Each structure stands twice: as C-alpha cells, then as structure tokens.
Amino acid sequence: MSNVQRDDVLAALRPEDVANHLGIKGQWRGRWMRAARCAETDHGSECFALSREGNWHCHSCDKGGRDLLSLIALSEGLSTKDDFPKVLEIAAGIAGIEADSGGDMFGIGPSKPPPRARPEPPPLAPLPQRIALAKKRAAWVWERLYADRFGPQAYLKHRGLDPEFILSRETIRCTPLQIPAELRAQIEDRTSGITPELRTLWFTMGTRKGTLSIAIPVRCVTDGAMVDIRLRRVEPLEGQPKIIGMIGNVTVSPAERGKTRQLVGCYGNPHAIDSDHVVVVEGALDYLTALQVWPNAQILGAVEAGTMALVAAHAAAALAARDNHSRLTIVEQCDPPRQLKDGRVVPGAADQSINEDPNAATKVAVRLLGHPRRVGWLFCQMADTLVDGKPVKDLNDLWRVGADIRGMHRWWTDPEIAA
Amino acid sequence: MSDELLNDFGGPPEDAADEPAPADNLIPFPRMRASSKLREAWAQLVEKRNNKNGTHYKLIAAADAVEDLIRLRGMPAFSWPPAWPEIIRRVRFYPRDMVGVVGSQGGGKTSFALQAAIAAAGQGTPTVWAALELNPPEVLCRGIGNLHATHASTIRDTWPRERIEHAAGVFTDMFHFVDRVKDPAEQIAAMREAVAVAWELYRVPPLLVVDHIGKLFSNARDPNVGATQALEALRELTEEMDCMTMPLSQGSRGNQAVLTGRADVDAASDAMGVAASARSFEEDCSYVLALVLYKADDSIDLDGRAMITKARHTGLEGQVGWRFHKPGGVHSELDYLPATPSQVKADVDKAKKDKHRASPAPTPAQVRMDLNAANAGDAAAMRRVKMLEAVTRHGMLGIEVNDLRRVPGVGRGAMFHQSLQELERAGSVERYSTRVRIIARTE
Numbered sequence: 109m110s111n112v113q114r115d116d117v118l119a120a121l122r123p124e125d126v127a128n129h130l131g132i133k134g135q136w137r138g139r140w141m142r143a144a145r146c147a148e149t150d151h152g153s154e155c156f157a158l159s160r161e162g163n164w165h166c167h168s169c170d171k172g173g174r175d176l177l178s179l180i181a182l183s184e185g186l187s188t189k190d191d192f193p194k195v196l197e198i199a200a201g202i203a204g205i206e207a208d209s210g211g212d213m214f215g216i217g218p219s220k221p222p223p224r225a226r227p228e229p230p231p232l233a234p235l236p237q238r239i240a241l242a243k244k245r246a247a248w249v250w251e252r253l254y255a256d257r258f259g260p261q262a263y264l265k266h267r268g269l270d271p272e273f274i275l276s277r278e279t280i281r282c283t284p285l286q287i288p289a290e291l292r293a294q295i296e297d298r299t300s301g302i303t304p305e306l307r308t309l310w311f312t313m314g315t316r317k318g319t320l321s322i323a324i325p326v327r328c329v330t331d332g333a334m335v336d337i338r339l340r341r342v343e344p345l346e347g348q349p350k351i352i353g354m355i356g357n358v359t360v361s362p363a364e365r366g367k368t369r370q371l372v373g374c375y376g377n378p379h380a381i382d383s384d385h386v387v388v389v390e391g392a393l394d395y396l397t398a399l400q401v402w403p404n405a406q407i408l409g410a411v412e413a414g415t416m417a418l419v420a421a422h423a424a425a426a427l428a429a430r431d432n433h434s435r436l437t438i439v440e441q442c443d444p445p446r447q448l449k450d451g452r453v454v455p456g457a458a459d460q461s462i463n464e465d466p467n468a469a470t471k472v473a474v475r476l477l478g479h480p481r482r483v484g485w486l487f488c489q490m491a492d493t494l495v496d497g498k499p500v501k502d503l504n505d506l507w508r509v510g511a512d513i514r515g516m517h518r519w520w521t522d523p524e525i526a527a
Numbered sequence: 528m529s530d531e532l533l534n535d536f537g538g539p540p541e542d543a544a545d546e547p548a549p550a551d552n553l554i555p556f557p558r559m560r561a562s563s564k565l566r567e568a569w570a571q572l573v574e575k576r577n578n579k580n581g582t583h584y585k586l587i588a589a590a591d592a593v594e595d596l597i598r599l600r601g602m603p604a605f606s607w608p609p610a611w612p613e614i615i616r617r618v619r620f621y622p623r624d625m626v627g628v629v630g631s632q633g634g635g636k637t638s639f640a641l642q643a644a645i646a647a648a649g650q651g652t653p654t655v656w657a658a659l660e661l662n663p664p665e666v667l668c669r670g671i672g673n674l675h676a677t678h679a680s681t682i683r684d685t686w687p688r689e690r691i692e693h694a695a696g697v698f699t700d701m702f703h704f705v706d707r708v709k710d711p712a713e714q715i716a717a718m719r720e721a722v723a724v725a726w727e728l729y730r731v732p733p734l735l736v737v738d739h740i741g742k743l744f745s746n747a748r749d750p751n752v753g754a755t756q757a758l759e760a761l762r763e764l765t766e767e768m769d770c771m772t773m774p775l776s777q778g779s780r781g782n783q784a785v786l787t788g789r790a791d792v793d794a795a796s797d798a799m800g801v802a803a804s805a806r807s808f809e810e811d812c813s814y815v816l817a818l819v820l821y822k823a824d825d826s827i828d829l830d831g832r833a834m835i836t837k838a839r840h841t842g843l844e845g846q847v848g849w850r851f852h853k854p855g856g857v858h859s860e861l862d863y864l865p866a867t868p869s870q871v872k873a874d875v876d877k878a879k880k881d882k883h884r885a886s887p888a889p890t891p892a893q894v895r896m897d898l899n900a901a902n903a904g905d906a907a908a909m910r911r912v913k914m915l916e917a918v919t920r921h922g923m924l925g926i927e928v929n930d931l932r933r934v935p936g937v938g939r940g941a942m943f944h945q946s947l948q949e950l951e952r953a954g955s956v957e958r959y960s961t962r963v964r965i966i967a968r969t970e
Contacts, residue, residue, distance in 0.1 A: 365730045366602045368651035382929040421649055428609035430932060431940030474697045475649030476609065478642065478674055
C-alpha cells in the first residue's frame with residue numbers, strides 16, 4: 109500500500125462514499141450535507157456538516173478538517189500524523205484504489221471495506237417539542253451572557269457601524285469567554301500578519317473585556333421567543349467558523365417527504381411584521397448593517413444562506429396579508445466564485461444555497477406578493493472595489509466602502525434587470 | 528405517614544413539593560384498544576372469502592385509517608394567496624381533495640387558478656397544469672399578466688423576449704404543463720405521470736389544475752356519462768397520487784344568470800348546480816367555488832362574489848365579496864358584498880316609479896355606488912365590532928397591533944387602520960407603545 113499517493117486517494121475519494129462508509133446519513137443542500145451524526149457520535153440536531161470539497165466540521169464536538177482523511181482518521185480512532193499509512197489504506201479502500209495498478213488483470217478494482225457498523229441513531233423528538241426545548245435553552249443561555257455594551261460597541265465600530273444606533277434597535281450581548289493563551293501570543297506577536305485594527309479589536313475585547321464574540325438572538329416566527337443564539341466570533345482564523353449557533357438550535361424544520369420546510373426562527377422580529385418596508389438579508393453582520401442602512405424599515409436576517417428563501421416567503425406572506433402596497437427588499441450576497449480541486453469553477457456559497465438557485469428568495473417573494481414594484485433586489489457587488497484586500501461581497505462591505513446602497517436598489521420589474 | 532414526613536401544617540414535607548406525584552395517585556385507566564380476537568377473526572374471514580371468490584378486498588376497520596390520517600395530516604394544506612383571508616378560512620384544501628371552480632365564459636376561472644398556483648409556488652407547492660383549452664403560450668402570457676396586472680395581449684404583442692423570460696422565471700421552476708392528448712384516458716394518464724414527476728422532484732403534494740374539465744369529455748356521446756367517467760378518473764388520480772386537484776368548469780347555460788348576478792340567490796348553497804354536469808362535479812369535489820362576476824361593458828374592474836357552495840371540511844359555505852381587475856385578470860377580496868345587478872335594477876325601478884320624487888331618477892351606476900357604499904359602511908361597522916371584541920378580550924394590557932391584524936374580520940391595509948382610528952377617536956380604545964387597549968368607563 110505504500111505506493112498509493114495521498115493526492116491520488118484524495119482525488120478519487122468522494123464525500124458521499126466516506127459518509128456512507130461512516131454511516132452518516134444526511135440531507136445535501138447545495139454543496140453541503142448536514143447530519144445529526146458525526147464521525148464519533150450522534151447529536152440532537154444537524155450539527156455535522158460535510159462539503160462536496162471534503163471540508164467538514166462538527167459544531168457540537170467543535171472538531172473539523174479540510175480533507176476527508178482527517179474525517180476517516182477521527183472515525184477510526186487514528187491519528188493522521190502517527191497512523192497516516194493506515195488512514196491512507198482505509199481511504200484508498202473507500203475510494204476503490206488498489207496499491208499496485210488500480211485493478212487486477214480483469215480490470216476489477218479492489219473490494220471496498222464494509223461500511224462501519226453503527227447502531228441506528230435515536231429518533232428525533234417531534235418538532236414542537238424541540239422548539240420548546242430550544243426556547244428554554246436559549247432563555248437559559250441568554251440570562252448568562254454579559255449585558256455589557258462595551259464589547260458590541262467595539263466590534264460594531266470596527267465594522268464601520270454606529271454602535272449606539274444599532275444597540276438601540278437590537279439587543280446584543282457578549283460571551284464570557286477567556287482569550288486563549290496562543291491567541292494572546294499571536295496578538296502580541298507583531299510579526300504574525302494580523303492587521304493593526306484587528307489586533308486592537310482583539311486586544312480591547314479579548315484581554316480587557318474578556319469577550320471574543322457578540323451574541324445575537326434568533327427569534328421564533330410565531331411568538332418572538334428566542335429559539336437560538338448566534339455568536340459572531342471576532343477572532344476566527346482562516347478555516348474556522350465565524351458564526352456559532354446554540355447546541356440543539358431549531359431555526360428551520362427538516363425537509364421530509366410530503367412536507368415543505370418551515371421557518372422556525374431568524375434574526376429580527378419575524379413574529380411581528382408590521383412595516384411598509386421589510387428588508388431580508390443573510391447573516392448576522394448584514395442584519396446589523398441593514399438596521400443602519402434602512403432605519404425606517406423592518407429587518408429580518410436569515411441565519412444562513414439556505415434559509416433565506418424561507419425568511420423571504422415568511423415576510424412576503426405577512427406583507428401580502430397585511431395590505432396591497434408594502435414592499436419587500438431582498439439583499440443577496442455575492443460570494444466570489446471558487447475553484448474546486450478538479451478545476452471546476454462554481455458559484456460562491458450564498459449563490460448556490462437553494463438547489464443552486466441564486467434567485468430563490470426573490471422568486472418566492474414575487475410569487476407571494478404578486479404585484480410589480482413590490483419586490484426590490486440588491487446584489488452586493490462592486491466591480492474593482494476591495495475591502496480588506498477582498499472583493500466586496502456583502503452589505504457590510506458595501507457600507508464600509510461608502511457605496512450608494514439605496515441607489516443600487518432595483519425593483520424586480522426594472523428593465524435593466526430583465527435585460 | 529410518620530411524623531418526620533409532615534411539615535408544620537401536617538402536609539407533605541416542603542422539599543418534596545416539586546417531586547412528581549407518586550404513581551399510586553393516578554387512576555389506572557387503560558388505553559382503549561380494539562379486541563385482538565375480533566380483529567383476527569375478521570381478517571381470517573375476509574381472507575377466506577377473498578380466496579374463495581378470487582378477490583382482493585381489504586375491508587379495513589375504522590382504526591386502520593388512523594395511519595393514513597396521520598400521514599396525510601403531516602402534509603401541508605394548500606396555501607391560498609395570503610391576500611384572500613376569507614378563502615383561506617373557508618376553503619381548507621388538503622391533499623386528496625378536489626376544489627372545483629365554476630365560472631361563466633370569460634369569468635376569470637383560469638386567472639383565478641393561475642393566481643392561486645403562483646402564490647402556492649411561493650409557499651413551496653408545485654403546479655402541473657393540464658391546459659386543455661388554452662395552449663401553454665396563452666397560459667404563460669396570462670400568468671405573467673397576472674403578476675404584472677397587464678393584459679395578456681400586451682405581453683404577447685409588445686414585450687421583448689428577454690422581458691418575458693425574466694418574468695416567466697418567477698414561476699417556471701414550479702409550473703409545468705401536461706401534454707395534451709385527445710383520448711380522455713390517455714389524458715388522465717399524462718396527468719398522473721406529471722403528478723408523479725412533481726412528487727418525485729419536489730417531495731410535496733403538487734397542485735393539478737385541469738382547465739377546463741369540459742374538454743375532457745367534449746367528444747363523449749353522452750356528456751353526462753362522459754363527465755361522470757372523467758371526474759371519477761380524476762378523483763381516483765387525486766386520491767391515489769395524494770395530490771390537490773383544481774378542476775375548472777364552465778357554468779351550465781341554464782344557470783348563466785346566477786353566474787352573472789342577474790338572478791339572486793339567498794345563500795351560497797342555493798347556487799349549487801351552477802356547473803355544467805353539475806351532479807358529478809359537485810359529488811366529486813370537496814369544495815365548489817362559484818365565481819360570480821357582474822359583467823359590465825367597458826369596465827376595467829368587475830365586482831362580484833365568490834360563492835362557496837360546498838365546503839366539505841369546514842362547513843363554511845357562504846359568499847365573499849370579490850373584485851376582478853381585467854388587465855392581467857387579478858382577483859382580490861372585498862370586505863363587503865357588492866350590490867348585485869338585480870338589486871341595482873330593483874332600486875332603479877323603484878326610484879322611477881316614485882311619483883313624488885323631486886329630482887331625476889338615479890342612474891344604475893349611481894345606485895350601484897350608493898348600495899356599495901352602504902354595504903361597505905356595514906362591513907366597516909362589523910370590523911369595528913370585531914376589533915373592539917378582540918381588544919376587550921385582552922383586558923388592561925391590551926393587544927399588539929400586529930396581533931390585532933391577524934384577528935379574523937378586522938380588515939387589512941388601509942381599512943384596518945381606518946377602523947382602528949375610528950375606535951380611537953370615539954374614545955373606545957387607546958394606543959400605547961405598539962399595543963392597543965380598551966378604555967373602561969365607570970359612570
């Protein structure tokens with residue numbers, strides 16, 4: 109087996125095969141699969157994520173990796189450093205690669221190792237029960253977060269927003285997290301490549317105030333009670349998640365045969381939609397930015413790209429039932445196209461979230477409101493403009509570069525969109 | 528109970544107060560179960576007779592339907608357009624149901640179904656459309672026209688291709704046409720296949736629209752027999768495929784006066800039988816909705832009523848005020864019942880016969896406006912009553928304005944605000960923060 113090359117195995121290894129081998133069954137949504145089972149154990153919510161490129165992360169165990177070998181190693185109780193040949197052997201078996209020539213004299217490849225035997229995961233509790241539990245947990249967690257305004261103020265200011273205004277429109281709290289020693293060392297190391305602004309922010313929030321993330325409530329669409337609390341980490345490094353949700357959160361009902369996915373919660377006040385103008389954005393930071401961009405509108409934020417169409421549908425249905433003139437604006441992010449390992453270029457994460465449909469949210473809004481010039485659209489893109497060395501991709505980026513955001517707003521029926 | 532287990536007042540110790548009650552305090556009442564012996568005996572007997580006769584009857588017991596019921600209950604009901612609150616309340620449209628829509632020729636049946644289908648697509652329900660009368664390009668133009676409140680002919684003649692594609696992109700993902708074939712049996716088979724594909728892809732019960740049902744049996748020697756057979760096949764398809772079916776039907780010639788408002792009906796259920804081949808249509812559909820439009824020459828907006836003549840699940844037969852905007856065929860609900868042409872004619876005639884009148888007799892248009900204003904005033908009074916009842920129910924803390932909006936019968940949009948403002952000015956309620964509360968008077 110020694111002549112099997114790591115790159116060959118990785119090229120032939122498919123995430124679906126690895127998931128099948130490990131007994132992980134989940135729902136593929138766009139390029140991510142979410143499952144309640146990770147490589148080690150079962151969880152109460154879909155906290156394990158596996159991407160088609162081989163990235164994986166278990167938000168409950170807080171373990172993750174950037175290739176499938178580390179996932180296989182974790183499931184087999186091996187170390188990629190110490191037991192790499194063994195891990196590679198198992199991976200080659202899953203991928204169907206033989207050590208010598210890739211097949212026997214009849215061209216038949218090696219037999220795959222049998223899937224790992226794992227007991228069936230316990231059935232999920234009914235959705236109403238899970239929502240009730242999530243509300244209790246969220247209330248419990250929220251009471252234990254810092255109500256200190258300093259941390260959010262520092263972070264919002266760093267993102268170019270007016271902290272006082274934002275905090276007058278949304279309640280934000282802080283996590284009582286200690287700054288890790290290695291991060292402290294990294295901050296203090298002036299040669300580590302961290303920008304001075306970020307170093308100041310980390311130092312101010314982390315060492316002086318003991319917090320490295322701000323907490324934003326996710327409210328239930330029926331009664332406004334918190335069903336989840338999303339933490340925006342200030343210090344994530346490359347490859348680490350920026351947003352962390354509560355364990356056992358429920359923001360959307362699972363997709364099952366015969367049932368449409370139902371929105372359970374989002375940022376803002378989805379239970380009380382009562383405004384002539386509602387704006388739907390994606391993500392925590394865009395939600396906070398939109399509060400400032402449209403001070404007279406009601407803002408709703410999808411917690412992830414995959415639920416944006418559901419939030420738009422919820423808002424559109426409420427507005428359609430309310431009157432005949434209120435308007436809805438959809439703010440779509442523009443994640444830059446990415447190149448996969450096999451050379452293919454695919455749209456960014458936000459663009460292909462729902463069945464690779466970049467306009468899913470706008471479509472449902474138009475279908476429900478059913479009248480021209482009731483649905484507006486804003487695409488967060490500016491050619492040849494960089495923020496922090498990267499292309500503009502979201503509302504906060506537009507705000508920071510001082511773009512005329514309202515001027516970029518387009519109605520769905522505008523001729524230039526149709527053209 | 529020993530002394531150390533009592534508290535100062537002779538009750539159970541305080542620290543045990545949060546513990547659950549002991550099991551022996553519960554009444555041991557067993558769950559109701561069917562007799563297993565009778566069940567087995569029934570199954571054996573049915574099997575024996577099936578074997579003897581070469582049949583495959585199941586003859587299930589009442590409780591055997593529970594499994595199916597729970598499965599169906601998990602499926603979503605049809606999402607009507609949110610701007611039609613009365614239709615939502617009265618017509619609960621579940622999978623395996625048929626909702627028949629009846630209207631006169633040019634009475635807005637197709638646009639009604641299109642508007643409903645596009646709104647349902649917004650909530651995740653796909654549509655398969657059996658275009659038996661209009662061809663797909665015509666239906667497409669009407670769908671786009673409905674979204675834009677623009678005449679289908681304008682779109683057909685003047686819109687550039689890019690704009691049509693852009694507008695069609697809103698619903699094309701969730702909207703597919705069934706191929707048209709001559710033979711009714713083959714046509715039903717094509718519909719079945721379309722529903723199966725929609726089920727497989729979208730994994731939710733699709734909406735099947737048959738526009739219109741008369742075309743399924745137009746070649747039949749006996750229209751009544753043909754209608755019965757076609758509708759039975761459609762119902763069978765609906766039940767087997769767990770889909771929601773909306774057959775459209777033209778009214779019978781004899782009942783045209785009802786569908787145009789020339790003949791009044793006291794109650795919506797009196798309009799039963801307006802559909803062509805009415806008997807089988809009304810037997811097979813769970814709900815029958817008759818669109819009554821008061822046609823007038825050169826009028827852009829037509830008033831009318833949506834009559835729910837049959838409501839199997841809700842029992843809420845009745846009439847809903849309706850308006851049809853001709854450009855695009857946009858349907859909207861009114862919160863009052865507009866005056867019918869016969870009411871207008873009666874009032875005009877009455878005024879003409881008045882020998883003592885000091886001014887010329889009013890025109891029909893004036894009478895219609897007066898009657899509609901009176902009806903709208905009655906509806907506004909009823910909205911205020913509903914609103915006041917809801918605010919009173921919530922006592923001194925009052926109710927959130929947004930929650931008040933959701934109370935049935937309080938109106939929407941400007942009507943809601945007007946009613947609330949009138950109550951405020953009358954000193955019946957007051958607003959504080961985002962809530963409304965009652966003003967109690969003690970005299």
